[in-house]
Amino acid sequence: MALKATIHRVQLQVADMDRHYYADHALTVAQHPSETDERMMVRLLAFALNADEALAFGRGVSTDDEPDLWRKDLTGEIEQWIQLGQPDGKSIRRACGRAGEVVLYTYSGHGAELWWNALAGKLSILDNLTVVAIAPETVQTLSGMAAKTITLSATLQDDTVWLADGEQAVEVTLEVLKAATRQA
Numbered sequence: 001m002a003l004k005a006t007i008h009r010v011q012l013q014v015a016d017m018d019r020h021y022y023a024d025h026a027l028t029v030a031q032h033p034s035e036t037d038e039r040m041m042v043r044l045l046a047f048a049l050n051a052d053e054a055l056a057f058g059r060g061v062s063t064d065d066e067p068d069l070w071r072k073d074l075t076g077e078i079e080q081w082i083q084l085g086q087p088d089g090k091s092i093r094r095a096c097g098r099a100g101e102v103v104l105y106t107y108s109g110h111g112a113e114l115w116w117n118a119l120a121g122k123l124s125i126l127d128n129l130t131v132v133a134i135a136p137e138t139v140q141t142l143s144g145m146a147a148k149t150i151t152l153s154a155t156l157q158d159d160t161v162w163l164a165d166g167e168q169a170v171e172v173t174l175e176v177l178k179a180a181t182r183q184a
Contacts, residue, residue: 003033014154046103082102089122092123116131138170
């Protein structure tokens with residue numbers, strides 16, 4: 001018997017002072033049985049960092065041809081492709097060819113550092129790719145916020161990100177490993 005996804009109901013309030021984006025999002029997040037709380041919360045963080053009315057979750061970890069999140073325009077063209085983890089160089093290049101902007105969030109600490117060191121030279125020519133490392137301590141704290149019903153507020157200002165759930169708040173530590181040289 002196959003295990004079913006766990007459904008999380010999320011109320012996300014985003015106040016992004018840098019982009020002047022202020023909105024409430026009612027999200028339904030399906031957590032695949034193989035997906036950890038850490039990864040699911042990083043998906044929510046990625047949503048908050050890139051919040052937009054058109055931003056949507058992909059079909060999940062079992063789907064190779066879709067990102068974790070994406071934003072499409074009205075014609076169906078992919079404007080933004082957001083991926084988590086440590087994908088191989090071929091899939092990153094393919095994503096950069098399909099989307100105007102690709103953002104990759106890696107979050108496994110030393111393993112991510114080794115992965116990036118192996119691929120950085122090959123991916124440096126991709127001008128629409130941004131790679132961001134999330135500190136493992138941040139991910140660990142975020143995983144403690146995972147629940148069936150989650151209420152989060154995200155505040156973004158001057159490259160500082162705060163996520164709060166009513167009981168605790170965490171300052172999110174991000175390190176840009178590679179910045180895109182052109183935007184979509």
